[in-house]
Structure formats: structure tokens, C-alpha cells
Amino acid sequence: MTTDSIVIIGGGHAGANLVALLRQEGFTGDVVLLGDESHQPYHRPPLSKKFMSSGVRQDLRPDDFYDEMKIDLRLDTVVTEIAPERREVITESGERIGYGSLVIATGSRPRALPLPGADADGALTLRTLDDARALQTAVERGGRLVIIGGGYIGLEVAAEVRKHGLPVTVLEREDRVLARVAGREFSEALTAHHRQLGTQILTGVDVTRILVGDVVGGGDHVGGGDRVSGVELADGQQIPCDAILIGIGAIPNDELAVACGIACDGGIIVDDDGRTSLPDVYAIGDVTRRPVGGDTMRFESIPSALEQAKHVAAQLCRSDKPGAEVPWFWSDQFDLKLKIAGLVHHGVTTVVRGDPGAGKFGIFHLDRANRVVAVETANAPALFMAGKRFIASGAEMDPARLGDADADIRSCAVSV
Numbered sequence: 001m002t003t004d005s006i007v008i009i010g011g012g013h014a015g016a017n018l019v020a021l022l023r024q025e026g027f028t029g030d031v032v033l034l035g036d037e038s039h040q041p042y043h044r045p046p047l048s049k050k051f052m053s054s055g056v057r058q059d060l061r062p063d064d065f066y067d068e069m070k071i072d073l074r075l076d077t078v079v080t081e082i083a084p085e086r087r088e089v090i091t092e093s094g095e096r097i098g099y100g101s102l103v104i105a106t107g108s109r110p111r112a113l114p115l116p117g118a119d120a121d122g123a124l125t126l127r128t129l130d131d132a133r134a135l136q137t138a139v140e141r142g143g144r145l146v147i148i149g150g151g152y153i154g155l156e157v158a159a160e161v162r163k164h165g166l167p168v169t170v171l172e173r174e175d176r177v178l179a180r181v182a183g184r185e186f187s188e189a190l191t192a193h194h195r196q197l198g199t200q201i202l203t204g205v206d207v208t209r210i211l212v213g214d215v216v217g218g219g220d221h222v223g224g225g226d227r228v229s230g231v232e233l234a235d236g237q238q239i240p241c242d243a244i245l246i247g248i249g250a251i252p253n254d255e256l257a258v259a260c261g262i263a264c265d266g267g268i269i270v271d272d273d274g275r276t277s278l279p280d281v282y283a284i285g286d287v288t289r290r291p292v293g294g295d296t297m298r299f300e301s302i303p304s305a306l307e308q309a310k311h312v313a314a315q316l317c318r319s320d321k322p323g324a325e326v327p328w329f330w331s332d333q334f335d336l337k338l339k340i341a342g343l344v345h346h347g348v349t350t351v352v353r354g355d356p357g358a359g360k361f362g363i364f365h366l367d368r369a370n371r372v373v374a375v376e377t378a379n380a381p382a383l384f385m386a387g388k389r390f391i392a393s394g395a396e397m398d399p400a401r402l403g404d405a406d407a408d409i410r411s412c413a414v415s416v
Contacts, residue, residue, distance in 0.1 A: 004029035004030075004100045004101075005029050005030035005031070005032065005098065005099055005100045005101075006022065006027070006029065006030070006031050006032070006099065006100065006101045006102075006103065006316060007032045007034065007089060007097055007098075007099035007101075007102050007103070008031070008032065008033045008034065008102075008103045008105055009034050009079050009082075009089065009102070009103070009104050009105060009106055009256070010034070010035065010036075010104065010105030010106045010107055010285065010287075011033055011034070011035025011036070011037065011040070011041045011073075011075070012041065012044065012105060012107045012285060012286075012305070013041075013043075013044060013060070013285065013302050013305050013306065014105040014107070014284040014285030014286075014305035014306075014308065014309055015033055015035070015041070015103065015105035015284075015285070016033065016041035016060045016061070017060070017305070017306055017309045018103060018105065018284065018309040018312060018313060019031050019033050019066075019069070019071050020061070020065075020069070021309055021310060021313035022313050022316065022317065023069045023070075023071075024313075025313050025314070025316075025317035025319050026317060026319075027313075027316065027317050029100070030072065031069075031070070031071050031072065032071075032072040032074065032097060032099075033066075033071055033072065033073045033074070034074050034077045034079055034089070034091070034097075035073070035074070035075050035076075035077065036076070036077060036078045036079075037075065037076070037128060037129070037130075038075055038076050039057075039075070039129055040059055040060075040061070040063070040066070040073065040075065041059065041060045041061065042057060042058055042059050042060060042129055043058040043059075043060060044302065045302070045332075046058055046132075047126060047127075047128070047129065047131070047132040048126060048132075048153045048156040048157050048160070049156050049159075049160060049332050050160065051126075051132040051133075051135050051136050051157070051160060052136055052139065052140075052160050052161070052163075052164050056129070056132050056133070056136070057129060077091055077092075077093075078091060078092040079091055079092075079256060080092050080256075081256070081259065081260070082102065082104075082256050082257070082259070082260040082281075083096075083260070084102075084260055084261070084278050084281060086098075087099055087100070087102075087280075089102065099280075100280065101280045101281075101282065101316055102280065102281045102282070103274075103281075103282045103283065103284060103312060104256065104257055104262075104268060104276070104281070104282070104283040104284075104287060105283070105284050105285045105287065105305075106252075106253040106254070106256065106285075106287045107252075107253055107285055107286045107287055108127075108250035108251055108252045108253055108286040108287060108300065109127060109250060109251060109253055110125035110126070110127055110246065110247070110248075110249075110250055111248050111249040111250060111251050112246075113148060113207075113210075113246045113248060115207065115208070115209065115210050116209070116210065117209070117210030117211065117212045117228065118210055118246065120210065120212045120226055120227065120228050121226050121227040121228065122138055122227045122228035122242065122243045122244060123210060123228050123243075123244045123246060124138060124243060124244065124245050124246065125245070125246050125247070126153060126157065126245060126247065127250075135157070135243070135245065138242065138243035139161060139164075139166060139242075139243055141242060141243070142241075142242025142243065143166045143167065143242060144166070144167050144168075144240065144241045144242045144243070145157075145158075145161055145166065145167070145168045145169070145241060145242070145243050145244070145245060146168075146169050146171065146230070146231055146239055146241040146243075146244045146245070147168065147169070147170045147171065147244075147245045147247060148171050148207055148231070148244060148245070148246050148247065148248060149170075149171070149172065149246065149247035149248040149249070150170050150171070150172030150174070150176075150177030150178065150179075150201065150203070151177075151178065151180075151181070151247055151248075151249065152178065152181070152331045153247050154170055154177075154245065154247040155170065155177060155178075155190065155194065155331070155333055156331060156332065156333055157245055157247070158170050158194060158199045158333075159194070159197075159199070159332075159333040159334045162194075162197055162198050162199055162334070163334070167198075167200070168199055168200065169199075169200040169201075169202065169239055169241070170194075170199060170200065170201045170202070171202050171205050171207060171231070171233075171239075172201070172202070172203045172204075172205070173204070173205060173206050173207075174203065174204070175203055175204050176188065176191065176203055177190065177191055177201065177203065178190065181344065182340070182344060182376060183344050183347070183350055183363055183365060183374075183376060185350060185352060185356065185363050186340075186363055186376040188356075189356035189357075189361070189378070190333065190336070190338075191203075192356075192357070193333070193334065193336060193359065194333070194334075197334055202233075205233050205234070205235075206233060206234040207231050207232070207233060207234075208232055208233065208234050209231065209232035210228060210230075210231055210232075210244065211228065211229045211230040211231060211232060211238065212226060212227065212228055212229060213226060213227060213229055214229045214230065228241065228242075228243065228244050229241070231244065250286065250300065252266065252267040252268070252286060252287045252288075252298065253287055254267055254268050254287055257276065257283065257287075260278070261277075261278070262276045262277055262278050262281065262283075263276065263277035264289075265289060266289060266298065267287060267288055267289035267298045268283040268287050268288050268289065269288075269289050269296070270282070270283050270284075270288045270289070270290050270308075271290075271291065272290075272291055272311065272324070273311045273312065273314075273315050273321070274288075274290075274308050274311050274312040274315065275315070282312045282315070282316075284305060284308035284309050284312055285304075285305040285308065285309075286298065286300045286305065288308065290304075290308065292304075292327050292343065293327070293342070293343045293346060293373070295343070299327050301327065301328070301329035302329070303325070303327070303328050303329060304327055304329075307322075307325045307327075310322045326341050326342060326388045326391045326392050327341065327342065327343070328340060328341035328342075328384075328388065335359065335379075336359055336378045336379060337378065337379050337381075338376070338377065338378050339377050339381070339384040340374070340375070340376045340377070341374065341375050341384065341387055341388045341391060342365070342372070342373050342374030342375060342387070342388075342391045343373060343374055344365055344373075344374040344376070346365070346367060346373040346374065347365025347366055347367060347373050347374055348366065348367055348368055349365075349366045349399070350363055350364065350365055350366070351363070351364045351366065351397075351399050351402045351403045352364075352403060353383060353402060353403050353404075353405055353409075354380060354383070354405055356378070359378055359379055360378060360379040360380055361377070361378055361379075361380060361383075362375055362376070362377040362378075362380045362383030362384070362387065363375065363376045363377070364387060364390075364397070364402055366397060366399065369396060370396050370397045370398075370399060371390075371394055371395065371396055371397065372387055372390035372391050372395075372397060373391060374387075374391070375387025375388070375390075375391070382409065383409065386409045386410070386412075390412075390413065393413070395413035395414070395415060396413065396414050396415045397412050397413055397414065398412055398413075398414050
């Protein structure tokens with residue numbers, strides 16, 4: 001390895017797109033991409049949106065890409081230590097790999113449910129391709145799925161299960177789904193749409209017990225042996241099922257960074273260019289806490305990971321720094337194409353444009369100065385793009401015109 005070599009730990013969207021950007025920007029040194037899975041880097045969105053179909057496996061690049069670009073892709077490689085004083089990483093097999101610059105893109109993992117039975121057969125999480133295949137098998141085996149956690153992943157899985165005509169129940173401890181990431185109107189619209197299409201959603205409930213091999217639901221023995229058979233709620237209600245998906249959030253895989261002295265606080269702390277607290281060590285993707293809209297936060301989305309990869313590539317290749325992007329992400333649920341931009345929690349008032357009941361609408365979140373700080377849309381790409389522009393410009397809006405579906409969306413800004 002040469003002193004200008006770059007090693008990336010993590011073969012997800014962040015790491016895999018970074019290696020492509022490095023070559024695109026003209027970097028000619030050694031590039032090593034270390035992935036801990038046996039699969040070459042693949043798209044993550046289909047894992048929750050298409051896990052019941054053969055289209056769940058979608059590689060990010062063609063098979064010959066890494067050889068053609070002279071990327072040293074090493075699969076099934078687990079890094080156990082970063083030794084910054086020697087500029088090397090150490091793998092589980094004991095191999096030492098030197099670097100000139102290091103990029104940590106280790107992502108995150110599902111948060112564990114601290115209840116007995118959470119590791120029983122049929123109690124699943126969803127993060128990898130193998131997880132998606134296990135979920136498909138479990139659902140097809142019996143059909144009745146309980147999802148613990150009403151976040152975007154859980155709702156996407158619920159929609160996919162319902163599209164195949166199978167029963168699914170979503171359990172959320174907050175008073176609404178998406179309580180931490182979406183506005184109330186958006187949550188209510190999605191809940192109504194799901195319920196209309198057969199998803200059972202229970203909010204304000206606590207799971208206190210996972211039933212394993214029990215007789216549940218009036219003598220219907222759905223489990224057996226060491227397999228899950230249902231869940232019990234705090235009020236004593238038991239819900240029978242054949243499989244459980246635990247989707248209560250994710251925690252960053254920052255242990256390597258913590259162990260070698262990199263500043264972390266619920267994720268690796270980075271600046272706008274992905275720099276960590278150690279020289280020549282960067283971090284990108286879900287493992288990071290990054291500056292977003294005046295906050296320092298974890299923003300778990302593929303667009304965020306790609307934006308960070310662009311900034312790190314520019315630093316490593318000494319090319320022009322890309323401009324800041326408005327944070328955004330998307331979700332597909334049934335016939336709804338959902339796109340969200342900005343930070344919902346920065347808003348103090350909302351303006352709804354369109355009809356949530358008809359499945360085509362936009363919800364604009366405004367601050368005290370009537371500036372758009374976030375937009376949530378369903379089947380409304382023009383409103384999404386307008387919302388992103390408004391967020392970027394910081395323009396003061398006319399709320400009345402913004403909520404008038406007959407008014408030209410471009411005329412809603414009154415000043416910049």
C-alpha cells in the first residue's frame with residue numbers, strides 16, 4: 001500500500017458510492033473497500049419495499065465494475081481495530097491493512113428489543129439482504145406478521161405484506177406512527193391509508209412479552225417449540241402471529257471509532273466535509289452525526305450518505321467542494337410515492353396543499369418567519385421540488401397562497 005491509499009470500512013451505499021466517486025474525480029491511488037457481508041454492495045430500499053419478490057437483490061454496480069475501476073473489494077471482511085498511530089486497520093483474520101486516508105462507513109444496526117423471546121425463531125430484524133430473505137420465508141411460512149415499531153421501515157414492510165393479501169399488525173408505543181420523524185397530519189394521512197387497505201395499526205401500546213410456543217387467541221396454537229407465537233401488551237391483550245419484525249430504530253456502529261479515540265456522541269461526530277477528530281480519518285453515512293440545518297444529528301437516508309460521499313471525495317481528490325444540499329428521503333407505501341425534505345421539528349405551523357384523503361398532497365412546515373423548513377408530500381413531485389427550493393432559498397411565504405391548490409406554487413414566495 002502507498003501513502004496515498006484510501007481504505008473504506010463498510011460496503012453499504014455510502015462506502016460503495018464513495019469508491020466510484022474517487023475514480024470519477026481522478027484518484028489513481030490504491031482504493032480498498034472492506035465489506036463484512038458476503039454480497040457485493042447492493043441497494044437497501046428494496047429490502048423493505050420488495051422483500052416478497054425476486055427483485056429484492058439489486059446490486060449497486062455491475063459485477064465487473066470493481067475490477068475495471070481497480071477497486072480492491074474484499075467481502076466477508078470484518079475489521080476489529082483501527083490503529084491510527086500506525087495508519088492501519090486490523091481484520092478479524094489478523095490481517096493488517098495500511099492506509100493514507102481512512103473512511104469509516106460502518107452504518108448502523110437494528111436496536112434490540114430488551115424482552116425475553118426477542119431472539120427466538122421468527123423474531124426478526126431488517127437491515128441486510130439475508131434479513132430480507134429470512135423475513136420473506138417467515139411471512140410465507142405462516143402469513144401473520146406483527147411489526148413492533150411504526151417507523152418508515154415498519155410501514156413499508158406492512159404495505160408489502162398487505163399487497164400480498166396477508167395479515168399484518170403494526171404496534172407503536174407513541175400516540176401515532178412516525179411520531180419522531182413526521183408531522184401529525186402526515187402521520188394521520190398514512191395511518192388512514194394503511195387502515196383502509198387492511199393494515200391493523202395500534203398506537204399507544206407497549207409490548208411487554210413475546211410469546212414463544214404458547215397457545216394464543218382462544219386456543220389457536222400458532223407457535224410451537226422455540227418459535228414465536230404472539231405478543232402480549234401491557235393491558236394483557238395477546239396478539240397471535242407467525243413472525244415478528246422488530247423495528248424500533250437503529251444504533252450507529254461506532255465501536256471501532258470509540259475504541260481508537262475518535263470523538264463520538266451517539267455516532268461519529270463529523271464536520272460538513274466528513275472529517276472526524278483524527279487527522280486523515282473521515283466518516284460518512286448512518287454511523288455519523290453531521291451538521292444538518294443548524295443541528296448536529298444523525299440523518300439516516302441514502303441521499304444524506306451520498307451527499308457526504310461527495311464531500312469526502314472532493315477532500316481526498318482536492319477537487320471543488322460541492323454545494324450543500326437540502327436533506328431529503330423517500331418512501332413507497334402501497335400506491336403512495338412519499339418524498340420528504342428538510343427538518344419537520346423546526347416548523348411551528350403547517351400548511352396543507354391538496355387532499356390527503358385523495359392520496360395527492362403536500363404539507364409545508366413553516367417557521368415563525370413563514371419560511372419553509374420542511375415539506376412532506378405524497379404523489380406530488382412538483383410540490384416536493386418546490387418545497388426543496390423554498391427551503392434552500394429561505395424565502396418568506398404567503399401561507400394563504402401556499403395552501404391554495406389553484407394558486408401557482410411559484411407565486412407563493414413573497415420575499416427572499
